[in-house]
Amino acid sequence: MSHAPFIWSAYGITAIILLWTAISPVLRLSRFKRDLRQLADQEQSGPGTIT
């Protein structure tokens, strides 16, 4: 039995799991920053405050 498919599958799946775990907070932080900036722009253009 060739071991290569098992080895590469193990590395591939681990890479996907760790990559997603690493990228997801970065994506969420950038989305959060964008939302916060939009909120700040609305605040500047209209009445009321965020704080």
Place this chain on the structure above:
Amino acid sequence: MNRKQDNKPRKNALILFFHKMGSPPWFYGLSGKLVPWLWAAFVVLAMCGLYLGLFRAPPDYLQGESFRIMYIHVPAAWMSMMIYGLMAVMGFIALVWRIRIAEILAMSSAPVGAAFTLAALISGALWGRPTWGAYWVWDARLTSELVLLFLYLGVLGLYNAFDEPRKAARAACLLALVGAVNLPIIHYSVQWWNTLHQGSSISVTGSSIHPSMLWPLLIMALATKFYYAANLLSRARLMLAQQDLRKGWIQKALVKPADNPLEGHSENE
């Protein structure tokens, strides 16, 4: 110099550091500076470890090439336990001293620990098929590691079940603390029960692995520590920013980077 100031007891540098870490703006600023360096250390070490493990280490005389799965399976399994242990310690600190940063760090650890546990279980199954002839057996080590994954998922589920983040974190920290009882079970399972999973090849006193195979494993183990630190701080920063959405310091840090001395250089987009 003022004599009164001279007689003041000097604060221990470590205590001072922990006091500072409890301050959200200080923690946010410092972690933002550390994260890129931690990611860089992870990438460099992982590349070295993978190169040595996949291309330089000789095949095992019994397992053949499939032993190379060890270079991801073993560090992932170690991390799954280490992260849970740290999560429980931070949970204890959060419950006893009500330190918010400790709550945030405990809750930010859970997804990273769950990812490592999942990686350890899957890579272990893919190693088990060519070596044992089965992807899964209800062996004490494998079963207790699966229970660890469920504990991580339980902590995450409990944290997300509450609307109020601090109440959610306290409930989840308590579960994390109770679940820590599983750690010695995982560690000693190969000694307490007759298991198919092999015993430990590395201990404090030495290792039965040849140095050509051992060094890539140690490098990968170190790389995963940097991965955890970088990922933990990234998640903690996000959680802190979300919790402090209405506070002035986070709006300065994220919306008006130029106004903030902590973030001015890094948050410009």
